[in-house]
Amino acid sequence: MEISFSMVAVVFFIIALVFIFKTINVVPQQHALVVERLGKYHATLGPGLNIVVPFIDRIAYKHSLKEIPLDVPPQVCITRDNTQLQVDGILYFQVTDAMRASYGSSNYIQAITQLAQTTLRSVIGKMELDKTFEERDHINTTIVNAIDESAANWGVKVLRYEIKDLTPPAEILHAMQRQITAEREKRALIAGSEGRRQEQINIASGEREAATLRSEGERQAAINRAQGEASAIVALAEASAAALRQVGAAIREPGGTDAVNLRVAEHYVDAFGNLAKTNNTLIVPANMGEMSSVIASALQIVKSQK
Numbered sequence: 001m002e003i004s005f006s007m008v009a010v011v012f013f014i015i016a017l018v019f020i021f022k023t024i025n026v027v028p029q030q031h032a033l034v035v036e037r038l039g040k041y042h043a044t045l046g047p048g049l050n051i052v053v054p055f056i057d058r059i060a061y062k063h064s065l066k067e068i069p070l071d072v073p074p075q076v077c078i079t080r081d082n083t084q085l086q087v088d089g090i091l092y093f094q095v096t097d098a099m100r101a102s103y104g105s106s107n108y109i110q111a112i113t114q115l116a117q118t119t120l121r122s123v124i125g126k127m128e129l130d131k132t133f134e135e136r137d138h139i140n141t142t143i144v145n146a147i148d149e150s151a152a153n154w155g156v157k158v159l160r161y162e163i164k165d166l167t168p169p170a171e172i173l174h175a176m177q178r179q180i181t182a183e184r185e186k187r188a189l190i191a192g193s194e195g196r197r198q199e200q201i202n203i204a205s206g207e208r209e210a211a212t213l214r215s216e217g218e219r220q221a222a223i224n225r226a227q228g229e230a231s232a233i234v235a236l237a238e239a240s241a242a243a244l245r246q247v248g249a250a251i252r253e254p255g256g257t258d259a260v261n262l263r264v265a266e267h268y269v270d271a272f273g274n275l276a277k278t279n280n281t282l283i284v285p286a287n288m289g290e291m292s293s294v295i296a297s298a299l300q301i302v303k304s305q306k
Contacts, residue, residue: 022054100155
């Protein structure tokens, strides 16, 4: 009888543990649990401690609310100019509504993957081959907008799509490489010719500037010399005029006439001496004893020499 009681106690203890285990649910951060009661949606459990009714409520779905990267398998797309491309990418999405993610689609991951592939084929089909490499951002944005509109019913938010590889056929790839090489060689030749052209322009411009500067320097030097000579002539004329004015003023002063006569006599003597040095014929005044006569004669001789 005692053994039976102990066994019953153990059974009740185990049932209590199971009851507690099924009653208490701890949900981690950025996770959500969908609870069904008797097979019908009942509630969505958020992060933290949650209580459910055992054997009546059931955790039907578990969702992570973190951003999820989804690898979209490679597929063949045909461009507008009938070129085949193999394209693959990565789709980033996030579950925003756990209830819709549980009941909106049987497999929302497969749904958004298929939608991404069909949208990518449609977008690539509207472009030419060269544009597909230039407008990756436009392709990514178009795919995100197209998927996000439909994914709202699945409780999913599409964040972005990134193309991983865009691979054309081997012969197209080789032709593109040859085109790139030819384009680079063309740019190199143009750059070289532009460099030589600029070099010739710089040399000619330098020579022109040098010739201009030399002629400007020579012209300025000639102007400076002419201005210097003109200034010298003006200065000499002004000095001569000032000297004559002083001489005239001195003549009008007492004794001025005598001084003039003395200076004229000195000039006369000097002029006479010079004549004696250069000419054998001398002109001698008749009356050498009278100085005034000599001076008058000297004045007359000086005037005649002029």
